[in-house]
Amino acid sequence: MPHGPAEVGVGPWEGPLPDGSEYDPELLAHGDRRNVVDRYRYWTMAAIVADLDSRRHDFHVAIENWQHDFNIGTIVRSANAFLAAEVHIVGNKRWNRRGAMVTDRYQHVRHHEDAAALAAYLHQHPGGAVRLLGIDNLPGSAHLETMEMPRRVCFLFGQEGPGLSEGARAACDGTFSIAQFGSTRSINASAAAAIAMHSWVRTYADLTGEDAWRG
Template sequence: MEQRDAAADTTGHEQRRAPYDPMPHGPAEVGVGPWPGPWPAGEQYDPQLLAHGDRRNVVDRYRYWSLEAIVADLDTRRHDFHVAIENWQHDFNIGTIVRSANAFLAAEVHIVGNRRWNRRGAMVTDRYQHVRHHPTVADLAAHLHGLPGGPVTLLGIDNLPGSRHLETMSVPRRVCFLFGQEGPGLSAGAREVVDGTFSIAQFGSTRSINASAAAAIAMHTWIREHADLTGDATWRG
């Protein structure tokens, strides 16, 4: 059963620590209480949150903002990279990848295969992230190659012969990282349609790393190369 977000109910009556709170030994409550004093003006503010408090796991910039206002603001700043995950086995890693995509502000997340996916690891961040479904990888590739502004390069991660080294390659600005299922990796159909593959250097005894960890590494590689790290364009938790 999917965990309930303690802040999903905007009445503020849920006082328990949210299940995704990264600091379990901190204060008993997360977020902020009712707005003290006269309410601020602005369409972005949610009256229910102002009245009862905002217990969501959001950065201070978005305290008391409505969900719709947060998504609208994020849409003005989203990055040029996409993330896609094959979903043939209801992989539990998908939710975690969505959470990382939200943290790094991906343009979109694409689910390929089964429409239903395991949201548990997303920790409700899918509410703030655009998620699109495609029946096949070929459908995904057609969508990416036909986007306004020019085609988006589709790169898969797999340690196949000819895969480029992520550590030394120049990551395209307009790119979609495609990840296969935990274990089997990219499907045969995916290998046929991707524009290329890359691998992540490893030095231990196993031949692969967790899919969600690999996705976070790839996204952060894009951030290091292309993201604006000045001013208030970024925050550090």
């Protein structure tokens, strides 16, 4: 690598072994080269997921999957970074995981046959109803920059290019749009998803404690 360390992560543990069921003996012995933050070094995958579950946020992310879009994996990675409650794949069950960079291992991912099934699941969610909002530049769409962001919300994104399907538009409780000022008609789907998630974080997330880290 031209910049930064030659290897990601840390080598075998040095010194007396730490106590705690969260530690993985194999990782302690051979090193931890995973794409995780330092607080989770040498932890088992189950322990990491359990810790994330104890503090997940109230927003969900959903992506329509009809064309095996590469953006899906990137959106899953951002959902992990912003600690989404769940990620929902709508349509084809198999999706392009390359962009996720294995972050889907730490994220709850659910599959739904169509947007109507997703909406039914969200509206009957055990923790309370979740509003389904799609991103689309439709007449009547709310402006993301000025709208009142629901705390319990699921952001639904369509495929790169065609956007939300007709079925998805019908299933949504509303839609929102992101302000643009240049010549292009649209921004990348994964970029739009990151903007929406960060808008939720700015509104509701606790930024004062150690849970919010900055890479």
